[in-house]
Amino acid sequence: MRTDHAFVDAVPPRRATPRRGALLRAATVAAVAALALGAAGCDVRLNEFRIKMYDQAKYEPYEKSELFANQAAARPFPEGTVARGHLAADRPYYTGTLSSGDFVPRIPLPPAQATGSEPASEVAVETMTSPAAADPDAWQPQPMTAEFIARGQQRFNIFCSPCHGRLGDGNGMIVQRGYKRPMSYHQARLRNMPDGYFFDVMSRGFGQMPSYASQVPVADRWAIVAYVRALQLSQNARLAELPAEVQRVADDALAAADDNSDQEPSDQEPRDGE
Ligand code: HEC
Numbered sequence: 001m002r003t004d005h006a007f008v009d010a011v012p013p014r015r016a017t018p019r020r021g022a023l024l025r026a027a028t029v030a031a032v033a034a035l036a037l038g039a040a041g042c043d044v045r046l047n048e049f050r051i052k053m054y055d056q057a058k059y060e061p062y063e064k065s066e067l068f069a070n071q072a073a074a075r076p077f078p079e080g081t082v083a084r085g086h087l088a089a090d091r092p093y094y095t096g097t098l099s100s101g102d103f104v105p106r107i108p109l110p111p112a113q114a115t116g117s118e119p120a121s122e123v124a125v126e127t128m129t130s131p132a133a134a135d136p137d138a139w140q141p142q143p144m145t146a147e148f149i150a151r152g153q154q155r156f157n158i159f160c161s162p163c164h165g166r167l168g169d170g171n172g173m174i175v176q177r178g179y180k181r182p183m184s185y186h187q188a189r190l191r192n193m194p195d196g197y198f199f200d201v202m203s204r205g206f207g208q209m210p211s212y213a214s215q216v217p218v219a220d221r222w223a224i225v226a227y228v229r230a231l232q233l234s235q236n237a238r239l240a241e242l243p244a245e246v247q248r249v250a251d252d253a254l255a256a257a258d259d260n261s262d263q264e265p266s267d268q269e270p271r272d273g274e
Pocket residue numbers: 156159160161162163164174179180181182183198201202206207208209210212216224228
């Protein structure tokens with residue numbers, strides 16, 4: 001075991017005059033130490049500010065306040081306050097209904113487009129005055145575009161087809177596994193319902209079907225209506241109402257089917273019911 005004495009002996013004797021290198025090293029150590037100290041000082045002050053921000057005078061949720069008559073620190077919204085993105089002033093567009101309670105017959109234009117102005121931003125859409133201000137029931141039909149219907153198809157296949165089936169016949173996978181079977185979209189009653197009705201069913205639910213308002217935004221709900229209409233047409237179109245080109249294709253297909261089977265070609269009224 002080493003004694004203190006032996007340890008002291010092991011330390012090399014100091015030089016009478018330090019070398020240049022040693023001097024430099026000492027200077028560097030001093031500089032680094034000064035920097036470290038400075039940084040530590042900074043850190044202490046930052047923490048202090050953070051704590052001060054955390055502890056500043058403020059009300060916690062539901063805290064009592066002596067300032068207000070009802071002693072609630074949480075103040076009610078001033079009347080007429082609208083959360084950003086929730087103005088929904090355009091009744092036909094946002095509810096699918098008119099103030100009479102009737103359903104809007106056709107898919108309405110979104111409010112921003114109905115006024116003819118291009119929305120500059122999301123905020124513009126929310127804050128602009130809609131024609132609803134003048135007439136709460138004013139609406140204009142939305143022109144159909146392939147893009148709009150395609151969006152509806154995509155959303156329908158995601159949100160509706162699990163129950164209603166991709167054809168809208170009510171034979172979705174969940175139904176095949178035991179969920180209540182919805183009625184087919186191709187029955188006459190639903191074919192004759194106004195567009196607003198489908199929007200309403202999606203927004204508020206129907207019988208055993210839950211509301212899809214929280215999952216499918218308003219614009220997408222209308223796009224789905226457009227696609228449901230397309231589905232209905234796909235199962236109940238009258239030949240004479242189709243574009244000439246499509247009629248020719250259908251005629252050829254019918255003739256081919258006629259050749260291949262001994263059954264009468266069906267020129268009856270479109271099927272009703274499920
Ligand atoms: C979880 C299954 C399920 C999903 C998903 C679903 N539905 Fe339904 N839907 C039903 C059932 C079940 C009914 C019948 C309700 C009843 O009679 O209780 C129904 C009924 C309907 C009706 C008929 C209302 C009437 O007057 O007969 C429409 C229209 C409809 N759904 C549209 C949609 C659309 C559009 C979507 C997609 C956004 C959708 N549903 C998603 C289960 C579903």
